[in-house]
Amino acid sequence: MTVTTAGGGLRLTGLAKAYGPVRAVDGVDLDVPAGELVTVVGPSGSGKSTVLRLIAGLERPDAGTVAVGGQDLRDVPPHRRSVAMVFQDYALYPHLTVRENIMFGPRVRKVPKDEARRQAADAAHRLGIADLLDRYPDQVSGGQRQRVALARALVRSPAVYLLDEPLASLDAQLRLTTRTDLLALHRRLGATTLHVTHDQAEAMTLGDRVVVMEGGRVRQAGPPQEVYDAPADTFVARFLGSPPMNLVPAGGLLGGLLGGAISGKDTDGGTVGIRPEDLALDPAGPLEATVETVETLGSEAVLLTRGPDGVRLTVRTPPRLGLRPGDAVRLRPDPDRLHRFDAAGRRV
Numbered sequence: 001m002t003v004t005t006a007g008g009g010l011r012l013t014g015l016a017k018a019y020g021p022v023r024a025v026d027g028v029d030l031d032v033p034a035g036e037l038v039t040v041v042g043p044s045g046s047g048k049s050t051v052l053r054l055i056a057g058l059e060r061p062d063a064g065t066v067a068v069g070g071q072d073l074r075d076v077p078p079h080r081r082s083v084a085m086v087f088q089d090y091a092l093y094p095h096l097t098v099r100e101n102i103m104f105g106p107r108v109r110k111v112p113k114d115e116a117r118r119q120a121a122d123a124a125h126r127l128g129i130a131d132l133l134d135r136y137p138d139q140v141s142g143g144q145r146q147r148v149a150l151a152r153a154l155v156r157s158p159a160v161y162l163l164d165e166p167l168a169s170l171d172a173q174l175r176l177t178t179r180t181d182l183l184a185l186h187r188r189l190g191a192t193t194l195h196v197t198h199d200q201a202e203a204m205t206l207g208d209r210v211v212v213m214e215g216g217r218v219r220q221a222g223p224p225q226e227v228y229d230a231p232a233d234t235f236v237a238r239f240l241g242s243p244p245m246n247l248v249p250a251g252g253l254l255g256g257l258l259g260g261a262i263s264g265k266d267t268d269g270g271t272v273g274i275r276p277e278d279l280a281l282d283p284a285g286p287l288e289a290t291v292e293t294v295e296t297l298g299s300e301a302v303l304l305t306r307g308p309d310g311v312r313l314t315v316r317t318p319p320r321l322g323l324r325p326g327d328a329v330r331l332r333p334d335p336d337r338l339h340r341f342d343a344a345g346r347r348v
């Protein structure tokens with residue numbers, strides 16, 4: 001089977017777009033090397049979809065540039081851009097078969113019918129839906145429909161794929177398998193891909209790099225584990241990770257105890273952070289806390305506790321410890337896994 005090779009990297013420089021007073025995208029710089037898969041995460045309204053729409057040419061930027069393979073796309077209309085976008089609501093034509101849906105784009109672009117059929121069969125084969133070509137969209141499952149939508153993007157052999165929450169409408173089980181399929185597909189195609197999601201598990205597992213957006217800006221970009229281990233600010237610290245990182249004032253008693261574990265001296269101003277998995281139950285631990293709630297998740301339990309100064313601390317523990325609300329526990333923070341942020345919330 002032939003492998004589509006990467007058609008060039010994607011570079012965004014100073015990209016900005018406002019809708020009236022709303023700065024949807026507010027100066028985004030991003031470099032996606034050819035063949036890389038980058039996930040973009042961020043809360044609702046942070047500008048993720050607008051970035052994709054600017055790249056696809058569905059919106060014009062107020063400032064900044066989009067370049068693919070080194071070419072500035074400023075004057076290239078959407079249909080001439082080597083960019084394919086897959087949406088969450090994959091909008092298949094219900095009255096066309098799977099094959100006709102996949103062939104639709106090539107036919108519009110005047111690709112001869114036999115060639116379009118061949119391209120459709122090839123794309124369907126790669127996505128494992130070759131046996132569904134003669135069915136109608138309402139005769140296939142949600143996950144299969146999603147693959148039909150991906151196959152439609154695939155027949156274009158674009159330089160850049162833009163995926164806007166392509167798995168969001170799938171149920172949990174299907175999401176997981178389709179995520180694995182997507183990753184395998186990306187490995188085979190080696191195509192430059194920008195994948196928007198608000199599912200952080202997807203962001204952590206799918207991308208070579210993750211870009212965290214908020215308020216139209218990039219808060220941090222890097223390999224998922226690096227961003228998780230060294231979040232650039234308190235926003236990223238709380239956004240990536242479930243349950244989120246504990247953040248406590250550096251000046252308080254608890255902050256002092258945690259801060260002491262870092263540097264051996266008092267810390268004031270700013271915030272100290274520790275992830276729930278980096279607080280261990282230990283009878284000789286320095287922090288005293290009271291269990292308020294126990295969430296049992298099967299493979300682990302999450303304790304919501306109240307520590308010194310009445311500060312809430314979330315703790316991840318093994319399951320079946322038999323802890324109950326009201327129990328007193330002692331906690332030991334892992335001194336190598338503490339995070340410090342200054343008064344402006346930036347990592348120190």
Ligand SMILES: Nc1ncnc2c1ncn2[C@@H]1O[C@H](COP(=O)(O)OP(=O)(O)OP(=O)(O)O)[C@@H](O)[C@H]1O
Nearest residue numbers: 019022024042043044045046047048049050051198
């Ligand atoms: N066509 C539009 N007209 C006016 N405001 C818009 C338009 N499109 C987006 N916005 C605003 O721009 C901001 C960014 O929206 P965008 O859709 O890019 O966010 P998002 O991160 O993709 O959110 P979600 O995760 O909810 O899809 C939001 O405040 C949104 O309300």
